[in-house]
Amino acid sequence: MTRRTAAAVAAAMLSGALLVTGCGGKGGAGGATAALGAGGGASAAPAAKTSAAVVAIEPKDGATDVAPGALKVSVAGGRLTKVTVTDATGTPVDGTLAADGLGWVPANGLAVGTAYRVSAEAADAGGLTTTATSAFTTLTPERTIGADDNVVTGNTFGVGMIVSVQFKGEVKDRAAAAKAVTVEASDGTVVKGHWFPGNRLDLRPETFWKPGTTVKVHFRTKNVELSPGVYGATDRDEQFTIGRSKISEVDAAAHRMVVKKDGSPDQAIPITAGADDNPSWNGTMVISEMHLMEHMKSEGVPGLKGKPYTADDPHAMRLTATGTYVHGNPSAGPAVGRSNISHGCIGLVDTAAGDPNSTAGRFYADSMIGDVVKVRGSIKKEALAPDNGLSGWNIDWAQW
Secondary structure (H helix, E strand, O other): OOOHHHHHHHHHHHHHHHHHHOOOOHHHHHHHHHHHHOOOOOOOOOOOOOOOOEEEOOOOOOOOOEOOOOOOOOOOOOOOEEEEEEOOOOOOOOOEEOOOOOOOEEOOOOOOOOEEEEEEEEOOOOEEEEEEEEEEOOOOEEEEEEEEEOOOOOOOOOOOOEEEEEEEEOOOOOHHHHEEEEEEEOOOOEEEEEEOOOEEEEEEEOOOOOOOOOEEEEEOOOEEEOOEEEEEEOOOEEEEOOOOOOOEEEEEEOEEEEEEEOOOOEEEEEEEEEEOOOOOOEEEEOOEEEHHHHHHHOOOOOOOOOOEEEEEEEEEEEEEOOOOOOEEEOOOOOOOOOOOOOOOEEEEEEOOOOOOOOOOHHHHHHHOOOOOOEEEEEOOOOOOOOOOOOOOHOOOHOOO
């Protein structure tokens, strides 16, 4: 090779080397990068993959004055795999994960005035996971209302027992209130509620209870908004048992009461019912109170005719809120089985002091709250109001 040719080749090689390292043209940058990589140089590591799942928690982290029913967890682009909710003491909150894995909700409303923490995990179709958290505080109600009822835990009641709940303030969201008061029967009997005026909720099965049934009443109103800005104040559980069946059927026209009790022959008892100017109610009634001696007065009884009176009557079993009783009547002796002389009550033979061995005394001793008394044959035309005492059995189940 001539000296000129060798110089040209060297120049060309030098030029090529410069093109590879300095030019950004096709293949140039790649060659430079490859050279650096081969030498263990400064090339960037591949970016880590992120999950396509996006978790949303309501309420947001740091929220305050949160409504007890506001908590929900959802996901887009994946499925929830784990949701944990705890209060400030670490107590877990039960909840339900949707079958499709797209959402989670608490089993019940959260407690008011309480701090909570939420941790949720989700995975996308490729199995990549992501997590989200939130911490918030529920509101503290400015107003609450309680609820009373006629249940005494541990007691035994008759087959006609109706659970009657009286809220101590206006209930505008009746659906929420009814959902917060439930009745559970040991034999699976379905129990429904019916609203009456005055914020009263009565609950009963379709037909009389079966003897021996255990009944549980659950109140969970404490975290329920019953009216705008007003929450319940009651969380409690109650339990009672249904005793033997005792149903007394009064025929006012025949002046007789037939007592039908489980395991016993029917017993016919002569009675006196309401006189023509103050006839007894017809319909199904339930014993709601029992008193060995009851002071009775005509004042305040709607529609009662005749001179005002007061009386102390023995062995009194209340049937209506307006003053109908089955009770001992010291004046009933000549009338029972023959005529109706009372102011609307069902009268049984007794002494003024109340003889435990009298007809009234024996009937009283064998009775309990929740026993049923049915009256027919009275000349009274008005229908017994179903909220007059525990008289809800006079409403058909379809309308209950």
